[in-house]
Amino acid sequence: MRELSLLQHIYAANAEMPAAVVIPPGDDMGAVRLSDATLLVTVDQVADGVHFDLACDPLPGIGRKAITRNLSDVAAMAAKPLAAVAAVSLPRDFGQDRAEQLFDVMRRTAAAYNCPLIGGDISIWPGKLLLSVTVFAEPAGVLPVLRSGAKVGDGIYVSGQLGGSLHSGHHLSFEPRLGIARTLGSTPALRPNCMIDLSDGLGCDLPRICQASKVAAIIEAEKLPIRTNCDWKNAVGDGEDYELLFTSDKLTPAPGSIDGVAITRIGEIVPLSHGPVATIRFQDGRVLDLSQHGWEHHS
């Protein structure tokens, strides 16, 4: 397997680039013309042994996830994807066929979300498979929704269902919530005060919102939209849900669903006190520190 022949395969498949791509793959840099002068950018890695298991997971799912994981960050800002670049490190014994399959899936996934891959770097190395993708996005008329806007009294909402992502395969097949996020961000009656995507689990990501906003949060355990065959600990701690978590003082009552995806009110933003920034309350009166049940990627 040679880098050059892989690149030729990729370039050949890039014949139809959107008109906004003014320098397509094949030069030292790719270039894209922006319709807005503010650029948003995010980078995420998916690594064998951390975010997938090359021995078990299907290759198309892995390539897809390398793109959609970043698009979930774009959704968290209520932004519009613009373009992507990928850095891929291939094990020496990976083989040309599988490499081409992987790049094809990445390119097709990116294109399907109007986020063309405009550049990349390939290394063949004495290590495991690692895909690092950088995605650019633009506000495109919707002010980005930050993590820092939560206010005391806000309801706390999530899209979809939580828990069991790794076992159910959701972590490979999930749909980044781009459309829902744009609807939320662009509709005055719906616009959240803050938003994040749930990549590390509610127990890890809700405290991030609280810290950025200088507030605390209480979750009601019985309100959690828990995936079948999961319990509250899965919903709080499993991670990789890639659902939207947001707060709002406007959604009374909650919209119920957007684009066919459930929107559930799960708790409330409260003032900072001396206790944990995020707690979960059960119907029997127990209250636990939510952050004790968060998740960092296998580290």
Place this chain on the structure above:
Amino acid sequence: MRELSLLQHIYAANAEMPAAVVIPPGDDMGAVRLSDATLLVTVDQVADGVHFDLACDPLPGIGRKAITRNLSDVAAMAAKPLAAVAAVSLPRDFGQDRAEQLFDVMRRTAAAYNCPLIGGDISIWPGKLLLSVTVFAEPAGVLPVLRSGAKVGDGIYVSGQLGGSLHSGHHLSFEPRLGIARTLGSTPALRPNCMIDLSDGLGCDLPRICQASKVAAIIEAEKLPIRTNCDWKNAVGDGEDYELLFTSDKLTPAPGSIDGVAITRIGEIVPLSHGPVATIRFQDGRVLDLSQHGWEHHS
């Protein structure tokens, strides 16, 4: 070592961001305001066992290279760096101290070239150290110099000296040729017809220019600016020179030096024939296929 405490270390060190960074690190995406509506972007990886040897190379040199390698691509376009994001995969036993040292060097190096790190992703994984950096740049008044503009009759020029980069440590300490490239790109009497940075060696990168421009090239072996203790094979095949390679029909005579760095005419662009796209000619009359002496990163 925990991802969160590493991130806090990085954010804490990010107090002074340029005014152009409208969303600094710490949210789902970083954002930067552009003064020009065209964005340039490049991504490059540096990997243990391929682009450095963690057991031997100094950590500051490794972190520096992760940034400067991308900036060499920016130079190749005659562009102006704007911002960077980094994805870093750390071995499990890497340790917090070394991780912080690494991020500090990356941040300081990026800042020194007016290219602030505005986001990133850290994984701790059962693999080797890998740094993937994406850099954004803007034309800033200088039309990007592509690989595809070489014309028959153009002189072929390189900056600096070639060969022996790995043994001399040049691959860690090299200066990306940003200033020289801007001078070349913005001065009508100097502006190249095409340009590339020499990352994989003249034997690999010159054919890239030829293929993109649909021309051929002849190098004169005795004209090569060869580093001390190296021979022509090193100059053609070692790689990692990170010098500028460009062609021009205007530089008669060659400027000799720009910003104190030698600019050397090493050959000429000729029409495509049935032979190799790039050849090297010796004073004794021998002519060899240059591409047989190029280098792909240890693959």
